[in-house]
Amino acid sequence: MTNQTAVLELEKVSVTYVEGQRRIPAVRGVSLSVKPNEIVGVVGESGSGKSTLAFAIMRLLRSAQVQGTIRVMGQNMFDLGPRELRKFRWQTISMVFQSAMNALNPVMTVESQIADTIRYHRPEVSRDQILQRIDELAELVRIDRARFRNYPHELSGGMRQRVVIAIAIALDPQVVIMDEPTTALDVVVQRTLLERVMEVQRHTRFSILFISHDLGLVAEIVNRVAIMYAGRIVELTSGRLIQQTDVPHHPYTQGLLAAIPRLTAQSVVVRGIPGTPPDMAHLPVGCPFAPRCAAAMPQCRAVDPPLAMIDGTIIACHLFESNEGGA
Numbered sequence: 001m002t003n004q005t006a007v008l009e010l011e012k013v014s015v016t017y018v019e020g021q022r023r024i025p026a027v028r029g030v031s032l033s034v035k036p037n038e039i040v041g042v043v044g045e046s047g048s049g050k051s052t053l054a055f056a057i058m059r060l061l062r063s064a065q066v067q068g069t070i071r072v073m074g075q076n077m078f079d080l081g082p083r084e085l086r087k088f089r090w091q092t093i094s095m096v097f098q099s100a101m102n103a104l105n106p107v108m109t110v111e112s113q114i115a116d117t118i119r120y121h122r123p124e125v126s127r128d129q130i131l132q133r134i135d136e137l138a139e140l141v142r143i144d145r146a147r148f149r150n151y152p153h154e155l156s157g158g159m160r161q162r163v164v165i166a167i168a169i170a171l172d173p174q175v176v177i178m179d180e181p182t183t184a185l186d187v188v189v190q191r192t193l194l195e196r197v198m199e200v201q202r203h204t205r206f207s208i209l210f211i212s213h214d215l216g217l218v219a220e221i222v223n224r225v226a227i228m229y230a231g232r233i234v235e236l237t238s239g240r241l242i243q244q245t246d247v248p249h250h251p252y253t254q255g256l257l258a259a260i261p262r263l264t265a266q267s268v269v270v271r272g273i274p275g276t277p278p279d280m281a282h283l284p285v286g287c288p289f290a291p292r293c294a295a296a297m298p299q300c301r302a303v304d305p306p307l308a309m310i311d312g313t314i315i316a317c318h319l320f321e322s323n324e325g326g327a
């Protein structure tokens with residue numbers, strides 16, 4: 001069903017990479033919507049399909065098989081021709097790529113890179129208007145305007161990442177996908193960057209799909225969060241409920257919550273989830289989390305549980321039975 005108010009709407013999106021005889025179902029039936037001014041987190045361990053989902057939304061997957069529906073501002077992404085798609089990307093939906101701060105052009109100043117992005121997508125815009133927009137962007141991401149005349153290597157990691165965010169919002173898109181925007185930074189810089197992202201978002205009111213493997217970080221900023229495991233969403237809940245332990249959570253989410261470092265009187269305690277994610281080319285029958293799940297039952301190894309509404313949270317797990325008429 002089309003949700004008219006969603007800026008981004010995914011219905012049963014699946015992505016399969018094909019490598020000779022090997023089929024890797026990296027994303028499996030993901031349905032998710034992002035509303036105006038909303039920040040939605042996508043959290044999961046490495047290999048859970050987060051970046052693949054982002055590439056599918058941006059229509060950047062050339063050889064993979066993509067199924068399902070992806071709508072951005074009501075527009076079906078698969079109906080766009082190459083020219084329309086080029087216009088749509090960056091002006092309506094943009095993306096901060098994983099490790100993007102290392103992909104800035106080393107031989108161009110930051111200012112030239114931002115100017116090029118604007119000129120490429122809006123050739124009609126005058127030089128003065130571009131310079132005015134660059135001034136605004138410097139203020140938004142809080143980088144001294146003079147530093148925009150530097151080359152990327154002359155800036156710190158945190159500044160480079162803020163430049164990448166400035167480029168992503170240069171054309172004032174309605175939705176920005178941020179794929180692990182803070183991961184390469186140290187903890188203090190991560191926090192500053194997150195605060196900056198929140199500040200810019202409050203100011204310009206775009207929606208964000210915020211991808212991360214760090215539930216603790218994401219929980220602080222999101223309105224809602226989707227937990228991904230082996231290409232599927234296994235839990236979808238509100239930012240308010242995600243860190244509460246007295247509400248139902250998928251066993252995988254419980255593991256992620258337990259893995260958030262907690263400060264005790266003497267030390268920082270970090271607990272991980274035992275085991276490793278499945279090989280996506282050889283998924284087990286039933287619930288893919290079963291080999292790592294302390295609560296696994298015989299039926300878990302036979303049937304992959306569907307998503308169901310449990311006390312306002314959507315969870316795919318045999319431990320829970322829908323009490324709100326399904327998801």
Ligand SMILES: Nc1ncnc2c1ncn2[C@@H]1O[C@H](COP(=O)(O)OP(=O)(O)OP(=O)(O)O)[C@@H](O)[C@H]1O
Pocket residue numbers: 017018019024026044045046047048049050051052053098213280
């Ligand atoms: N181009 C590709 N060809 C084949 N398989 C791929 C390709 N890109 C990703 N995969 C596989 O798809 C699955 C999902 O990968 P993806 O990069 O989307 O995960 P991720 O959640 O973004 O992980 P990370 O946290 O490490 O960034 C993994 O099993 C990965 O090995």
Ligand code: SF4
Pocket residue numbers: 250251252287288289290291293294295296297300305316317318319
């Ligand atoms: S369905 Fe079974 S194996 Fe999967 S998370 Fe729930 S209890 Fe664990």
Ligand SMILES: [Mg+2]
Pocket residue numbers: 050051052098179
């Ligand atoms: Mg990734």
